[in-house]
Amino acid sequence: MSNTYTWSFPTLSAYPSAEGETDVVFTVHWVLNGTDGNGHSGSVYGTVPVTYTAGGPFTPYASLTESQVIAWTTEGLGADRVAELQANIDNQIQQQVSPTVVNLPPPWAA
Numbered sequence: 001m002s003n004t005y006t007w008s009f010p011t012l013s014a015y016p017s018a019e020g021e022t023d024v025v026f027t028v029h030w031v032l033n034g035t036d037g038n039g040h041s042g043s044v045y046g047t048v049p050v051t052y053t054a055g056g057p058f059t060p061y062a063s064l065t066e067s068q069v070i071a072w073t074t075e076g077l078g079a080d081r082v083a084e085l086q087a088n089i090d091n092q093i094q095q096q097v098s099p100t101v102v103n104l105p106p107p108w109a110a
Contacts, residue, residue, distance in 0.1 A: 003034045003035065003036050003086070003089065003090055003093060004034065004035055004036075004037065005032055005033065005034045005086055005089065006032075006033050006034075007030060007031070007032055007033075007066075007069075007070050007073065008030070008031045008033065009028060009029065009030055009031075009066070009069055009073075010029055010031065011029040012025045012027070012028055012029070012061075012064075012069070013025065013026055013027035013028075013029070014026065014061065018052065019052060019053070019054035020054060021052065021058050021060075022060075022061070023060070023061035024052050024058075025050050025052075025061070025064070026049065026050055026051070026052075027047050027048070027049055027050065028047065028048050028049075028050055028069055028072055028073050028076070029045075029046075029047050030045065030046060030047070030048065030073050031043055031044070031045040032044050032045070032082075032085050032086070032089065033089075034086065034089035034090070034092075034093060035093075036093050036097070040093045040096040040097055041092075041093065041096075042088070042089040042090075042091075042092025042093050042096075043089065043092075044085050044088055044089060048072065048073050048076035048077055049076065050072050050076070
């Protein structure tokens with residue numbers, strides 16, 4: 001079974017007013033979560049900048065959709081970086097399934 005990935009966006013940083021528009025997003029704060037469907041999961045997080053140019057296409061803040069913000073994020077990161085992030089999550093999950101390192105308490109500490 002392959003891992004499933006989902007994006008979430010806890011915050012969108014915006015200028016209250018810029019280039020004649022209101023609530024202009026300039027940074028997307030993202031989290032990419034992954035799960036194997038068997039109780040193992042991993043995640044990575046970061047930010048990606050967004051640039052609005054006066055006169056260009058603009059979506060009012062209240063009309064933004066999750067799919068639009070996902071597109072901004074994946075385009076801003078690039079396909080190679082998204083693949084690296086997914087591989088990072090895959091490694092986190094694999095470490096839960098078959099750990100190569102374990103943290104043990106001292107044997108004298110009961």
